[in-house]
Amino acid sequence: MIPVQGYEGHKVAVLGLGRSGLATAAALKAGGAVPVLWDDSPEARAKAEEAGWACTDLGREGAFEGISALITSPGIPHLYPKMNPVIATAMAEGIPVDNDIGLFFRSWATADWDSFDVTPRTVCVTGSNGKSTTTALIHHILAHAGRPTQMAGNIGRGVLDIEPAIDGEVVVLELSSYQTDLARALTPDIAVFTNLSPDHLDRHAGYGGYFAAKRRLFAEGGPDRAVIGVDEPEGVYLANQMASSREDDRVIRVSSVQKLGAFGWSVFARKGFLSEWRKGRQVASIDLREVMGLPGAHNHQNACAAYAACRSLGLAPWVIEAAFHSFAGLPHRSQTVAEKRGVRYVNDSKATNVDSAAKALEAFPNIRWIAGGLGKEGGVASLRPLLGAVKKAYFIGHSARDFALELAPLEHEICETMEAAVARAAAEAEPGDTVLLAPAAASFDQYKSFEKRGEHFAALVAALPD
Known part of the structure; x- marks a missing residue:
């Protein structure tokens, strides 16, 4: 568990008592805060009470008196298509609203890191399709290479439910638009954008709002490295916004349909072969055609994104290639x-x-x-x-x-x-x-x-x- 920093002795409301909500409450308590829990669902409240938590109706008048912040679960609308009444009350009263992703980034680094030889790092993956596979693949490659790693977010465990960092660890997070849209802190070391296609449009009031929620991972946090799929106009735009020049290798452009050799750093797949190019020259190539866990062009794009993220972390191409072949894929995804x-x-x-x-x-x-x-x-x-x-x-x-x-x-x-x-x-x-x-x-x-x-x-x- 990651104890939440910054709220010691403060009352913090938690809205939504699913997996992430209960993990958030426990992490707040571990950090010295006083969690105040509520869920509109009687069944969710009953489960929380069975786990030893007391519930307080945040919809009643005066419920936010003495409350320092409201932490809401990602699935609860905070703006569109209609703001949840509890969130609306909190915002009207000037109570900061955040989610568990924001709490994670404000609490992940600790004084213990001063004694580490290698600073822990975070890799965050967002996009419409392929983000779960890309996240799991990065985690798999790191584990295969013997690097300490944990995986969480929209896949696996809640972000506050993971263990505190150890020396040299890499945490890989899958983040949905629901999670990136509200988080008050977003500071990934490496941010990955896979692609964009219409989804959750009612929640974001249209396609532009949906893209804007994804873009926050890059615009708010300023990652050291940005891995960006450029097979849609939004990815081309985002890469252009993040790079200071065509040769800027802090941005790694990724594609599964086109050659990208003209940039400072790019990774692309064509006809089943992954190619890495740096400063106009090819430096590595991998045959993906026989990788059973990554069939099809869409998975080749996932492979390119994961490869780029792992190369940013210093892994050699041959290590990544070997890990590709032992990746079984995710259940229910090709x-x-x-x-x-x-x-x-x-x-x-x-x-x-x-x-x-x-x-x-x-x-x-x-x-x-x-x-x-x-x-x-x-x-x-x-x-x-x-x-x-x-x-x-x-x-x-x-x-x-x-x-x-x-x-x-x-x-x-x-x-x-x-x-x-x-x-x-x-x-x-x-x-x-x-x-x-x-x-x-x-x-x-x-x-x-x-x-x-x-x-x-x-x-x-x-x-x-x-």
Whole structure:
């Protein structure tokens, strides 16, 4: 646990009592603060009370008397689409509002660091797609190289729940736009921006607000090194804002579609090969085509970003390459769950939107595609140009018939359930085919989460005959 600094003897309100909220309360108490807890959910309050915490209604009149700050969980709206009433009261009364990310950065460094030979560092990863894989890959590479490392944030543990730093440690944090948007302190040593595509637009009042939330990681903190994907205009803009010249190697530009040799430092992947260029010359190359845990151009972009971050930390190319080959990938993200009778089965249940599904469809040949669920605004018609590798689709869930209409004349079958889709795809698959679950839809019509959907797919595949 990271004891929170700066609030000793002060009352600090905590709104939202999920994983990060309870970890925040414990970290505040460890730092000498007096946490005042509340959640609008009776179930969440009950769990907190079972864990030994008392709850105080922050919505009542006078609740913020004597309170020094309000720490809110990332999922609670603090501005758009409508400000939470408790947050609105705090702001109206001039109470500083922060989140656990802000507390982490104000509390991470301690006097103990004066005795360390190597100062601990933080690598923070944000973006729309690929940030979880990139975060996990950086952590994996560091562990493979024998560097002390922890991983937290939007993946794994809450940021205040990790252990205090040891000599030379690197903490790798995945940060969502919900987390970067509100944090009052953002001071990463290395900041990574993967890419940008529409998501959470209601929470940020549009695409510009969404990008602005991501950009805060760079603009507020001024990282020593910025690793920036430049395959979208926003990334090109951000790299330009961060670099003082084209040769400025404090900015490492990353791409999975274009050569970037003209800059001071760049890493890009083309036709399955990762290349590192510095000052106009290639200095390293890695063949990514046989790295099973990183299939497709979107994962090659993740590999480039992770490679760039680890090179910034002083790791050699051959060390990073070896770690690539031992990376198994993340569950539900282009995860190969089995190969049976010459057929590969891939669980990409995390592909809950069109953009993520598009990346999966571009990553594999000879696809038998399982898709559907609770469709999102805008539909899936934009996927039509990417269906060249799809031999047949098997549609499930609430949007099955809508998908069939939007993607006509794609050969398809309305299966309704995952059981029927897996059975039909397996029965018709031939050696060399890939049965791909990439739903392009939310899971909530049939499952509690995309994880449960992916687990069901994997269990059904495991039950198929070898």
